[in-house]
């Protein structure tokens with residue numbers, strides 16, 4: 063390891079917490095195997111993105127202030143296994159609280175020490191080979207906020223390439239949106255559903271037996287769509303793959 | 308702007324079930340997006356050029372008053388006349404008076420988005436004039452009595468067969484006329500040629516206007532812009548007030564990225580730079596062609612309002628249409644669902660910007676915030692930021708459904724109280740595992756049913772990550 067980081071704190075995100083606890087444990091496993099101490103502030107809840115995206119910025123601000131208080135208890139770098147929540151904390155907190163006399167500076171401070179999980183591994187720690195093994199053909203779906211908000215263009219690919227036994231398959235339109243968009247999937251479900259069908263067609267055409275991504279929100283959307291189709295294709299967060307050794 | 312009674316959701320539903328539209332959208336948006344990608348990839352300095360273009364647009368919009376004044380002076384210096392219209396009604400009146408006072412009977416028009424804003428054709432027709440659109444796409448839309456559905460490809464929603472049927476009905480086309488696309492184009496060309504020769508007035512838009520020289524620049528692929536602005540004795544150009552660039556050199560930068568971003572062409576087939584009417588000395592023309600009079604109508608129609616708001620960046624737009632082609636929502640619903648002159652991501656900002664959020668507040672919601680628009684925009688407009696801003700204004704204006712407002716308020720109160728939050732989580736998990744089928748839901752109640760209309764919903768885990776952490780790590 064090339065840095066002097068000894069401790070990190072995990073912001074696990076509300077969806078991983080409630081729906082994908084194993085993915086959270088995988089992230090902890092991977093970080094600990096790299097010799098890091100993982101802190102998990104138990105008071106953490108949700109970053110507030112649903113309210114922010116819906117335009118309810120006062121509500122979003124209240125949640126942002128709360129999360130900043132929770133994360134400010136420790137100076138350790140903050141690791142988020144989600145590009146979307148990462149983008150929220152790294153970019154939108156700063157904008158939302160820019161005029162808040164008490165929180166503008168803390169928002170900035172939290173922003174500068176927050177990293178999306180794969181970004182932290184590859185760009186900060188300089189690690190790509192985690193000695194992981196897996197079997198199967200994998201297609202990578204690039205979630206929009208990670209890709210365009212945080213610039214996660216190469217990091218996940220570099221990590222996946224090092225996994226022994228994994229055969230990468232090209233996913234047509236891999237950088238196209240899956241149609242999730244948070245509340246959009248509920249409010250404008252017919253459009254969201256139509257976009258999803260295109261993503262599912264591409265996944266099925268890729269010949270992969272597994273779809274991997276960095277955001278469980280999109281993955282939950284894709285998995286729900288595949289299940290509705292009766293497809294046997296598996297859906298996994300990248301940490302679930304990297305954990306297997 | 309006219310608002311139909313059909314709701315956004317009904318138009319979306321209709322578009323999604325229109326098989327033919329879906330095919331047409333698939334083909335054309337794919338063709339445009341790949342064309343754009345290849346054209347930019349072939350240009351080594353593309354990224355720097357985009358930065359440069361953005362700086363030009365940002366600078367111009369920041370000093371718009373100065374450049375407008377300079378442009379108006381330059382136009383008068385080269386013998387044109389400038390008119391200022393604050394509203395659509397004023398613009399219509401100016402054009403109608405120009406036409407009536409000069410005894411105009413026949414009008415030809417080249418493509419102009421701003422004229423769609425004005426509903427100018429209706430005004431002129433009500434004054435007894437015949438108005439013919441001469442851009443092939445616009446002409447087809449006019450024959451069909453439809454509105455354009457894409458800012459650069461007005462009839463992207465139509466197939467060749469649709470057009471053939473239309474030509475048969477409206478132009479009495481024969482089988483030979485409709486044999487293939489070149490024959491169909493030739494037919495339109497014959498019809499339009501006689502319109503050009505009869506016209507007393509040509510109306511054009513302007514892709515750009517150059518402050519330094521008083522020139523307007525028109526790009527077309529059909530040459531109709533050139534005929535519209537040179538054949539009739541009177542040329543009226545409609546100019547949205549944001550369409551300026553300071554110098555000809557700046558124009559050169561914009562032209563390098565416009566066609567590449569729009570259609571993937573290196574340059575459009577025709578690029579006209581028009582500086583003043585036909586020149587004369589002592590009343591005698593010294594140029595072989597050109598109109599006797601050139602009038603430029605500079606139109607505000609809501610733009611100053613945008614300029615003074617947090618949406619000002621949308622005025623950098625050069626109307627290339629790349630954001631429409633790249634938008635996953637536009638790719639599914641096409642242009643008509645937006646029911647606005649401007650569709651897709653740019654339209655979802657411009658439309659409420661020009662006309663207010665009510666009744667246009669659904670448009671900024673019609674986005675996944677995926678950011679594809681921002682990625683392809685030649686001048687890097689941060690469209691998602693403005694969609695979010697409009698959503699926040701929508702919430703402040705109380706235009707959202709009640710369930711959303713109440714739901715998010717409750718959510719907020721829970722999120723800042725970890726005790727409630729985790730208790731609520733455990734209750735939901737316990738309850739949903741009782742009713743879920745194998746850990747998944749096929750049907751959810753109330754507003755959440757939207758989700759399960761199209762995909763299954765995962766039930767929460769039995770134990771959350773926090774619970775497991777507490778149990779396994781914190782004893």
Ligand code: SF4
Pocket residue numbers: 623624625626627628629630631653680683684685686687688
């Ligand atoms: S917003 Fe950007 S991409 Fe969209 S039409 Fe305007 S210039 Fe083109």
